[in-house]
Amino acid sequence: MVSVAITRVRQGHAPFAGLVWTLVRTDFKTRYHGTIGGFVWALLKPLTMFLVLMAVFSYVFANDPQYKLDLIIGLFLYEFFQESTKAGLLSIRAKGYLLTKARFPSWIVVVTSASNAVITLALFSLVLVTFLIATGRAPTLGSVALYAVYQVLFFAMVAGFSLAASVLFMRYRDLNQVWEVVTHAGFFVAPIIYPLGILPERIHAYLYAWPPTPIILFSRSVLIDGRAPSPLAHVLLVAEALAILGAGALIYRARSPRVAEEL
């Protein structure tokens, strides 16, 4: 009796670039009805949050001249984290109708689910850098490059989480509700509306373990303060991103072969 299950399939080189582009394009079209107006409408949420929080907290932190810039950077980066991880968690369930049609690398569906959030973040970053240049606080090219690296690492963390969460969601059907609670609580863990310095230094290390925290702080540091964090801080950030991506990929690899059965 043969006891090992093997399915060896020679499928040739499928044109997955076309699939990636189609998923990105159709996601954009579905979310924003294919219009720039729809896209701008989606930006209203973080902008409204910014206006409300700024109105309240700029009084509390009136002695910090950079508070408004720090706040908007923190808000948009956290919005990216919240939106992209939510889309990633739901991605396999949402695109399940494709997984039962043909054999293709389903991780493409998971990773491309963050495309709308990536487009929003890219646009925000462009506007932010333009604003800094226009107001005489132009960041150096090195600072902008480091900022871009941080966003790539942020995306790696999101991809790692999404890979794991998308397949776990098929087994734990209330994982999206759990994650919503976590991200709401996490909003106050990350130093978005308050400066990290107001908290005791002994708990800073714990706050850095929450992925948005180092990304937000490092991004502010290079763009607003013009200071790059230490090499050790960068090593720790890369290690954190790789650990999340690696763990997510392992969980995904273990669970994804049976995911079509759970749809």
Add this chain to the structure above:
Amino acid sequence: MRSSVIEAAGVSKSFTIPSSRRETVREHALDFFRPRAQERLRVLESVSFELRQGESLGLMGRNGSGKSTLLKIVSGIYPADSGRVDVHAAVTPILELGVGWNPDLDAIDNIELLGTVMGMTLKQLRAATSEILEFAELEKFAHLELRHYSSGMAARLAYAVAFRAVRDVLILDEVFAVGDAGFKERCQQRYRDLHRAGHAMLLVSHEPRTIAAFCDRALLLEDGEIVLAGSAETVAHRYLELLTDGPALSARSSLR
């Protein structure tokens, strides 16, 4: 002798019955110390067969006999629990195509979505879009969102894409049961053309005349086991007997 494109040996598969599963974080947390036996439903038991280059192989069996699961395993969509499936050619499965579109997108976007999943390039798809819409007789509804399509229209569109995306081997589940007489005739003609061009086919149908007319050989599945393998006519005839309360078949007696 023609080379084999699909070889399945001792393929078995079972599923956990949903009612015996814990499906939420809450259930896992609250029932952590309460053991719950998981009931398994055996769907396939040691199934072996071979599909050769250019051959059309039929697969018959009553509802729940394991046909669709076998097609999904061969297509690489489900893994087998045990056994071995070797696929030596690129496969195009045409399974469950009537359902599962993006209802917020129009026909053209959905064609690109399904076509790229099935391995076509965007260039190929854009060149073939008119032909696909014409095959499905949906040219007038190309820019209509799929939410406004009837189930029959959606199924015709799906089969039109799939028949255009065919690679080496075609795996079909009840394809000739879709659409009106004209659409069925076009599907049958496309099937004959592909067969003539040397494509291997694995075709599931409940219709004995379809199996007898379109297949060289056929298999009969009953309770997850192949109970008969032979000419398409013989298997089609046996399937009819099975439906009309003919003598129960057992794997051993029929294959002897």
